[in-house]
Amino acid sequence: MLATFRHGIHPPSHKTAAGSAIKRMAFAEELSVPLGQHIGSPARPLVREGEQVVRGQMIAEADSFVSACIHAPVTGTVSSIGWLPTPQGNRVRGIRIKSERGASQDQMAFEPHPILDSGEDWMRAVSRSGIVGLGGAAFPTHVKLKVPKGRQIDTLVVNGAECEPYLTADHRVMLEWTQDILNGAKRIATVIGAKKILVGIEANKFDAFQHLKESADGDVAIELVKVKYPQGAEKMLIHALLDRKVPAGGLPMDVGVVVSNVQTAAMIERLVVKGLGLVERVLTIAGDAVERPGNYLVPIGTTIRDALDFVGLKSTCDRVVLGGPMMGQAIADLSLPVTKGTGGILALSQSHHRSVQACIRCGHCIEVCPMSLNPALLGRLARVGAHKELAQNNLKDCFECGCCAFVCPSHIPLVQLYRQAKLNARKRAVVG
Amino acid sequence: MKFTAALTLEGSPHMRSGATASAIMWQVNLALVPALGWGIWSFGISALGLVLVTVTASVATEWLITKWQGKSPCISDGSVVLTGLLLAMCLPPALPYWMAVCGAVFAVGIGKHAFGGLGQNVFNPALVGRAMLQAAFPSALTTWTMPFQLDRFTQFHQASMTRPLASAIVDGVSSATPLGAMKFDGVTTDAMQLLVGSVSGSLGETSSWLIVVGGIYLALRHMLNWRIPVSILLVVALLTTVFHIWQPDSYPTAGFMVGSGGLMLGAWFMATDMVTSPVTANGVWLFGAIIACLVVAIRFWGGLPEGVMYAILLANAMVPLIDRFTQPRVFGRRS
Numbered sequence: 001m002l003a004t005f006r007h008g009i010h011p012p013s014h015k016t017a018a019g020s021a022i023k024r025m026a027f028a029e030e031l032s033v034p035l036g037q038h039i040g041s042p043a044r045p046l047v048r049e050g051e052q053v054v055r056g057q058m059i060a061e062a063d064s065f066v067s068a069c070i071h072a073p074v075t076g077t078v079s080s081i082g083w084l085p086t087p088q089g090n091r092v093r094g095i096r097i098k099s100e101r102g103a104s105q106d107q108m109a110f111e112p113h114p115i116l117d118s119g120e121d122w123m124r125a126v127s128r129s130g131i132v133g134l135g136g137a138a139f140p141t142h143v144k145l146k147v148p149k150g151r152q153i154d155t156l157v158v159n160g161a162e163c164e165p166y167l168t169a170d171h172r173v174m175l176e177w178t179q180d181i182l183n184g185a186k187r188i189a190t191v192i193g194a195k196k197i198l199v200g201i202e203a204n205k206f207d208a209f210q211h212l213k214e215s216a217d218g219d220v221a222i223e224l225v226k227v228k229y230p231q232g233a234e235k236m237l238i239h240a241l242l243d244r245k246v247p248a249g250g251l252p253m254d255v256g257v258v259v260s261n262v263q264t265a266a267m268i269e270r271l272v273v274k275g276l277g278l279v280e281r282v283l284t285i286a287g288d289a290v291e292r293p294g295n296y297l298v299p300i301g302t303t304i305r306d307a308l309d310f311v312g313l314k315s316t317c318d319r320v321v322l323g324g325p326m327m328g329q330a331i332a333d334l335s336l337p338v339t340k341g342t343g344g345i346l347a348l349s350q351s352h353h354r355s356v357q358a359c360i361r362c363g364h365c366i367e368v369c370p371m372s373l374n375p376a377l378l379g380r381l382a383r384v385g386a387h388k389e390l391a392q393n394n395l396k397d398c399f400e401c402g403c404c405a406f407v408c409p410s411h412i413p414l415v416q417l418y419r420q421a422k423l424n425a426r427k428r429a430v431v432g
Numbered sequence: 433m434k435f436t437a438a439l440t441l442e443g444s445p446h447m448r449s450g451a452t453a454s455a456i457m458w459q460v461n462l463a464l465v466p467a468l469g470w471g472i473w474s475f476g477i478s479a480l481g482l483v484l485v486t487v488t489a490s491v492a493t494e495w496l497i498t499k500w501q502g503k504s505p506c507i508s509d510g511s512v513v514l515t516g517l518l519l520a521m522c523l524p525p526a527l528p529y530w531m532a533v534c535g536a537v538f539a540v541g542i543g544k545h546a547f548g549g550l551g552q553n554v555f556n557p558a559l560v561g562r563a564m565l566q567a568a569f570p571s572a573l574t575t576w577t578m579p580f581q582l583d584r585f586t587q588f589h590q591a592s593m594t595r596p597l598a599s600a601i602v603d604g605v606s607s608a609t610p611l612g613a614m615k616f617d618g619v620t621t622d623a624m625q626l627l628v629g630s631v632s633g634s635l636g637e638t639s640s641w642l643i644v645v646g647g648i649y650l651a652l653r654h655m656l657n658w659r660i661p662v663s664i665l666l667v668v669a670l671l672t673t674v675f676h677i678w679q680p681d682s683y684p685t686a687g688f689m690v691g692s693g694g695l696m697l698g699a700w701f702m703a704t705d706m707v708t709s710p711v712t713a714n715g716v717w718l719f720g721a722i723i724a725c726l727v728v729a730i731r732f733w734g735g736l737p738e739g740v741m742y743a744i745l746l747a748n749a750m751v752p753l754i755d756r757f758t759q760p761r762v763f764g765r766r767s
């Protein structure tokens with residue numbers, strides 16, 4: 001029996017793009033690079049309108065510790081610095097770059113010979129490379145790797161679970177950038193002082209598992225975990241691999257673990273040592289309304305429209321989702337750019353409309369909730385806005401994985417109800 | 433790009449399992465068909481008529497109430513048909529039709545809609561209907577007909593057609609149920625007869641094995657929580673065995689207890705009603721055990737030969753409490 005966590009679901013995998021090797025996406029005419037594409041404060045621009053930039057050049061600098069540097073994804077001219085839309089519906093400042101005709105794929109090092117003598121130097125270099133968590137959280141990596149004084153980290157978990165249906169980018173990265181992942185992981189482990197490195201891979205990517213196993217030396221353990229959603233959630237993966245439970249409201253560090261996504265580890269190896277910036281990322285573009293689904297190395301700032309144009313969009317497309325189908329966000333505005341946190345783009349045809357019915361108390365949602373919450377109860381409380389009871393029933397432990405809504409036969413929009421309730425709770429907290 | 437159509441904006445997840453509440457309800461209806469068919473086969477057209485009457489009356493009541501409330505009637509979700517079927521199945525096969533109509537109206541009107549409609553009701557609506565009938569017409573509800581009468585397909589039972597409020601016709605060919613025979617005459621019935629269902633009793637309760645077939649089908653399709661019937665039947669069997677070993681003459685065997693009366697029907701199809709059973713994993717075991725204890729207590733020491741209906745209704749009332757005390761421990765929390 002493979003290791004796993006309790007509850008969870010088995011959605012159809014749709015991982016049809018798994019066989020297609022990582023391909024480069026051509027530069028679009030104009031790229032829109034947001035200054036805040038990570039968690040934390042937006043970066044401060046270093047360029048002016050009309051200025052020439054070279055691919056790889058740092059164009060915005062981290063503004064505080066929790067922030068990330070940004071580099072030009074393409075050689076060209078800064079056409080404007082202004083406001084860009086975000087999937088959340090608000091706006092963020094960003095730099096638009098008009099691509100030069102026939103711009104080269106070569107990437108300039110913003111710092112050809114970075115000093116990497118101490119752990120601190122190294123951390124600074126990670127920050128200068130603009131690396132953030134590529135698993136979707138987009139949390140600045142140098143912040144995540146900063147172990148507070150007095151904390152002991154014994155294990156680095158490298159997350160290759162990729163449990164979201166459709167997504168296969170991490171799978172390809174494991175097959176094609178194998179050595180980069182292993183080396184990157186070792187660098188991270190050294191810095192955080194972890195003695196053990198564990199790579200967790202869902203059993204449906206057996207080829208990746210074998211590949212990593214063959215390439216890894218004794219220092220890195222490669223483990224298969226059961227195919228089950230949300231196996232790739234940090235808490236679930238740690239539980240499966242190490243039988244440790246991250247306390248509610250806590251971080252993996254609380255149980256001596258740091259988790260890094262496979263692509264993040266690979267990027268660290270590919271960029272930091274050479275003084276290169278994060279200007280592109282691998283993401284899956286798939287869904288039944290995509291003509292040429294696959295895994296693409298996409299320049300940051302490419303708009304979703306340009307990306308979908310590149311792969312061919314069918315007219316049946318009814319919904320575009322950033323991320324996976326379980327936790328991703330549907331968008332209406334295709335001028336949104338691909339950011340460092342974009343794990344996938346899905347274009348899906350219309351699924352037949354299902355009407356919401358009353359909760360029939362079937363209990364299926366409870367059977368699948370990986371946090372062992374009572375989603376039916378939370379849904380009922382959220383609907384009437386019972387804030388106190390919601391807090392008592394641990395709404396904040398819900399990480400919106402969507403298992404409950406996936407199985408609900410009454411099609412109650414549970415996750416939306418929770419999101420709204422959490423938002424209201426935050427507003428109440430602010431108002432006092 | 434040419435693509436200009438408006439995109440659907442909906443919260444995640446963007447994938448659903450495909451299960452629907454109405455599909456579940458219709459599957460439960462389907463799973464009742466074997467036991468129902470057996471009831472009609474053994475009790476004839478009177479029984480068929482009873483099924484049609486309760487289902488029609490239930491559907492009509494639902495339609496009228498939802499219309500009156502200004503909601504769109506949801507007959508198509510299958511839940512109200514289910515209430516009608518279940519009600520018919522736990523009634524004597526030759527119950528006067530006008531009483532059956534009263535029962536169905538009460539089941540849907542009070543049992544379901546007085547609580548706020550689908551999903552809100554505390555008690556199993558079919559059992560609410562039956563409990564009302566039992567209270568209002570105790571003798572009609574304990575008048576049992578013999579199965580397999582020769583003229584059962586050519587003639588309605590006299591009692592079925594009784595006019596409303598006319599004094600009930602005491603039928604010549606009434607018979608005792610296995611539980612009644614045991615309670616009042618000390619006669620036990622052969623286990624094989626109970627399994628097959630060649631005994632008298634309520635319309636849909638007689639054939640144990642066909643009920644189990646339907647139940648297992650649903651359990652395999654994840655539309656019925658098997659833990660409920662299993663815990664009920666196990667605990668009933670266990671308790672009965674203890675008493676039987678202690679005093680074999682006064683207490684029946686586990687096989688008799690489990691196979692007789694409405695226990696099979698109740699355990700597989702009444703107690704498992706999703707709306708009125710607990711939602712937590714541990715709660716359902718407890719719920720089953722409570723029902724089992726009540727059934728044994730009522731059957732052994734109560735004034736009635738049968739106790740499944742009251743046992744389930746009582747346990748239904750405890751569900752909110754059971755749910756509250758069997759909440760699973762949240763991941764990463766100590767309490």
Ligand code: SF4
Nearest residue numbers: 369398400401402404
């Ligand atoms: S979305 Fe929240 S409540 Fe629903 S299954 Fe996931 S963690 Fe549980």
Ligand code: SF4
Nearest residue numbers: 359360362363365408
């Ligand atoms: S899955 Fe849906 S219908 Fe079933 S108990 Fe949960 S919220 Fe209610």
